[in-house]
Amino acid sequence: MTPTTLAAPPALLTAEEFFERYAHKRAELVDGVVIEEEPVPAARRGEICAEITRILGNFAKESKLGRVMSNDTMVRIRDKTVRGPDVLFVSYTRLPPGPAPDKLTDMVPELAIEVRSPSNDWPDIFGKVSDYLKAGVTAVLVVDPEQATGSVYRGSEIPQIFDNGDVLTIPDVLPGFAVPLKAFFA
Amino acid sequence: MTPTVPAAAFLTPDEFLAKYGDCSGVELVRGRVVWSGEVPATGDSAVPKFRHGVTCVKASRLIGDFVAAHDLGWVASHDTFVRTTASVRGADVLFVSYAKVPKGKAPEELTVPPDLVVEVKSPTDKNAELFEKIGEYLAVGVTAVLVLDPRLAAATVYRNDELPQVMHNGDELAIPDVLPGFAVPVKAFFE
Numbered sequence: 001m002t003p004t005t006l007a008a009p010p011a012l013l014t015a016e017e018f019f020e021r022y023a024h025k026r027a028e029l030v031d032g033v034v035i036e037e038e039p040v041p042a043a044r045r046g047e048i049c050a051e052i053t054r055i056l057g058n059f060a061k062e063s064k065l066g067r068v069m070s071n072d073t074m075v076r077i078r079d080k081t082v083r084g085p086d087v088l089f090v091s092y093t094r095l096p097p098g099p100a101p102d103k104l105t106d107m108v109p110e111l112a113i114e115v116r117s118p119s120n121d122w123p124d125i126f127g128k129v130s131d132y133l134k135a136g137v138t139a140v141l142v143v144d145p146e147q148a149t150g151s152v153y154r155g156s157e158i159p160q161i162f163d164n165g166d167v168l169t170i171p172d173v174l175p176g177f178a179v180p181l182k183a184f185f186a
Numbered sequence: 187m188t189p190t191v192p193a194a195a196f197l198t199p200d201e202f203l204a205k206y207g208d209c210s211g212v213e214l215v216r217g218r219v220v221w222s223g224e225v226p227a228t229g230d231s232a233v234p235k236f237r238h239g240v241t242c243v244k245a246s247r248l249i250g251d252f253v254a255a256h257d258l259g260w261v262a263s264h265d266t267f268v269r270t271t272a273s274v275r276g277a278d279v280l281f282v283s284y285a286k287v288p289k290g291k292a293p294e295e296l297t298v299p300p301d302l303v304v305e306v307k308s309p310t311d312k313n314a315e316l317f318e319k320i321g322e323y324l325a326v327g328v329t330a331v332l333v334l335d336p337r338l339a340a341a342t343v344y345r346n347d348e349l350p351q352v353m354h355n356g357d358e359l360a361i362p363d364v365l366p367g368f369a370v371p372v373k374a375f376f377e
Contacts, residue, residue: 122345122348131314158342158352
């Protein structure tokens with residue numbers, strides 16, 4: 001019988017090594033492997049990310065619940081996996097007020113938001129959702145501009161689907177937040 | 187002398203199937219051996235609870251009856267191994283058409299992605315692991331993944347190119363792209 005050997009593994013990076021080399025590039029680290037993201041979003045997706053950040057950011061500021069971050073802010077999932085959600089919300093309980101740290105942290109946001117681009121397959125999205133939930137994110141919101149929908153994934157509930165006419169609420173993470181989904185697409 | 191990998195640290199799908207091919211309740215997840223539920227101290231496979239077992243049999247029967255009546259293909263149960271790109275998963279129930287696996291004597295191993303995978307969620311199953319599994323099934327070419335949740339009496343269908351489709355107790359379950367004509371009340375899986 002021929003002994004099975006594994007192919008020479010690519011140089012796997014730790015979260016720290018990844019941060020040193022890729023802190024200012026569009027990339028994620030999945031099980032030690034660097035995944036380069038699409039370099040720049042199309043205008044439509046960029047605008048929707050900005051709208052979500054603005055609407056959510058206004059709510060977070062006014063309610064004094066926490067803060068909102070954009071631009072694929074790094075979230076450490078485990079030793080060799082770092083993901084960057086399009087938008088995230090992290091409460092002041094998890095990250096106290098004050099300037100946010102300028103390095104890789106163990107900050108786990110309560111909410112991670114991914115805006116689906118036409119090239120994003122659902123299998124990839126489920127991989128991201130899985131990683132965020134494993135890291136301790138309470139809810140993951142996937143916004144799909146193409147279908148004008150939002151879907152929310154949690155650790156033990158079935159997915160919650162919001163259509164264009166629905167009012168989006170995420171009460172376990174953002175108490176009091178209620179915005180028509182279509183506001184994100186306006 | 188060939189280089190060896192530290193024991194049980196990282197298995198290839200072939201190594202996994204050689205060692206665990208006759209077990210259930212165990213999967214290879216990106217090279218690592220993962221038992222469902224608590225790791226059994228005895229080394230035996232984890233045994234599902236009554237409601238999980240009942241729901242698996244209901245799904246096998248409801249889907250199996252339809253598939254047999256229309257002579258469509260194979261239905262397999264009991265954590266049948268499905269290879270994905272990075273892992274070897276065990277499907278609670280699966281359907282694969284005769285177009286993919288011809289009628290006749292069943293081959294010992296399934297070497298193509300099935301058309302449908304059914305996963306019955308148990309109270310200890312976490313969504314984080316479930317979504318990872320669903321992503322792998324869809325990425326390798328499974329057309330639809332049906333997740334049955336007995337606790338919530340809900341059925342959710344996941345596909346490659348669309349939002350999850352959530353069906354509750356009063357709804358009818360249809361998976362027309364995989365089983366044309368199949369239509370069963372969701373509650374039939376849970377009563």
